[in-house]
Amino acid sequence: MKKPIIGLTPTLDGDHGTMQTRLDYAKAVEHAGGVPLLLPPLGPDALREAALACGGLLFTGGVDVHPALYGEEPLASCGEISPKRDEMELALLRLALDRELPVLGICRGIQLLNVGLGGTLWQDLPSQLGTQLCHSQRPPYDMTIHTVRLEEDSPLYALIGRRSYEVNSTHHQAVRELAPSLRAAARASDGVIEAVWRPESRFFLGVQWHPEFRYRIDGGASALFGAFVEACRS
Numbered sequence: 001m002k003k004p005i006i007g008l009t010p011t012l013d014g015d016h017g018t019m020q021t022r023l024d025y026a027k028a029v030e031h032a033g034g035v036p037l038l039l040p041p042l043g044p045d046a047l048r049e050a051a052l053a054c055g056g057l058l059f060t061g062g063v064d065v066h067p068a069l070y071g072e073e074p075l076a077s078c079g080e081i082s083p084k085r086d087e088m089e090l091a092l093l094r095l096a097l098d099r100e101l102p103v104l105g106i107c108r109g110i111q112l113l114n115v116g117l118g119g120t121l122w123q124d125l126p127s128q129l130g131t132q133l134c135h136s137q138r139p140p141y142d143m144t145i146h147t148v149r150l151e152e153d154s155p156l157y158a159l160i161g162r163r164s165y166e167v168n169s170t171h172h173q174a175v176r177e178l179a180p181s182l183r184a185a186a187r188a189s190d191g192v193i194e195a196v197w198r199p200e201s202r203f204f205l206g207v208q209w210h211p212e213f214r215y216r217i218d219g220g221a222s223a224l225f226g227a228f229v230e231a232c233r234s
Contacts, residue, residue: 001233002233003033003034003035003233004033004034004035004054004055004056004229004232004233005034005035005037005053005054005055005232006029006034006035006036006037006054006055006056006057006058006228006229006232007037007039007050007051007053007054007056007057007058007092008021008025008026008029008036008037008038008039008057008058008060009021009039009057009058009059009060009062009085009088009089009092009109010038010039010040010041010060010085011060011062011063011082011085012041012082012084012085012088014082014084019038019040019041021038021060022060022061022212024210024212024213025058025060025106025212026038027212028211028212028215028221028225029058029225029229031215031216031222031225032215032222032225032226032228032229033226033229033230033233034055034056034228034229034232034233036058037050037053037054039051039054039088039092041084041085041088044091047088047091047092048091048095051092051095051096052095052099054101054232055101055102055232055233056096056101056102056103056104056203056228056229056231056232057092057093057096057101057102057103057104058104058105058106058109058228059089059092059093059103059104059105059106059108059109059110059112059113059206060106060107060108060109061106061107061108061109061170061171061210062082062085062107062108063079063080063081063082063085063108064078064079064080064081064108064123064173065081065086065108065111065112065115065121065173066081066082066083066086067121067123069086069090069115069116070115070119070120070121071120072120072123074123075123075124075127075128077123077124077126077127077128077172078123078124079172079173086112089112089116090112090116093112093113093116093117094116097201100201100202101232102201102202102203102204102228102231102232103201103203103204103205103206104203104205104206104207104224104225104228105205105206105207106206106207106209106210106211106212107170107171107207107208107209107210108171108173109206110175110195110196110206110207110208111173111174111175111206113179113182113196113204113206114175114178114179114182114196114206115179116179117179117180117181117182117198118179118180118181119175119176119177119178119179119180119182120176120177121173121174121175121176122173122174122175122176122192123173124172124173125171125172125173125174125192126172129190129192131190131192132190133146133188133189133190133192134146134169135169135171135172135174135188135192136169136170136171136172137168137169137170141168141170141210141213142168142213142214142217143168144166144167144168144214145167145168145169146166146167146169146188146189147164147165147166147167147188147189148164148165148167148186148187148188148194148195148209149163149164149165149186149187149188149189150162150163150164150165150185150186150195151183151184151185151186154183154184154185154186154195154197155185155197155203155205155227156185156186156195156197156205156207156224157185159220159223159224159227160219160220160223160224165186165220167194167207167208167209168209168210168213168214169208169209169210170210171208174192174193174194174208175192175193175196175208178193178196179196181198181199181200182196182197182198183196183197183198183199184196185197185205186207192208193208194207194208194209195207195208202231203227203228203231203232205224205228207224211224211225212225
């Protein structure tokens with residue numbers, strides 16, 4: 001059976017004109033039976049043609065989404081931004097919706113999906129929400145740091161099979177107001193939205209944690225990548 005090609009979004013280094021991503025994303029896709037392809041920030045036509053070769057799109061982690069995209073000015077606590085990456089990923093999101101491609105967003109990825117569909121973000125959880133829960137752990141990143149509670153009506157619950165799930169966490173931004181077409185799939189104990197899904201899509205999930213660090217040791221992380229790659233296959 002032919003393996004599906006999965007497009008991965010890159011981190012962009014504007015100073016050096018390079019793109020990159022952690023190998024964990026690619027290895028997790030490969031382990032689940034897919035072929036990872038890092039998509040370059042090309043012009044609209046070339047980017048579209050590259051994406052058309054993919055059976056699905058993985059929106060990876062990285063720098064902060066520009067607050068201007070959800071109608072805010074950057075706070076002092078907002079981190080590094082990449083307008084070129086924002087532009088590229090929003091174009092890919094539109095293409096994925098038009099073609100009904102399976103979509104998985106991880107960390108920055110869930111945030112980009114929410115903003116792209118009309119939602120907003122917490123620019124900085126410690127200063128804005130004042131939560132005492134650790135959302136930005138130190139290494140090792142394959143270690144779990146807090147618990148999330150899964151919504152029973154979500155596809156994520158169907159994959160993982162339990163309400164309480166231990167996750168790792170390396171973020172300071174998070175979904176604030178949900179986009180109109182999205183629903184929460186999991187929340188942390190402090191109320192922060194940790195996963196989202198889109199009911200009208202056949203596969204559209206975003207998670208705030210990093211399953212790419214845990215797919216070899218955690219059944220839930222493995223099941224998530226497995227379901228995503230299987231959706232891309234069909």
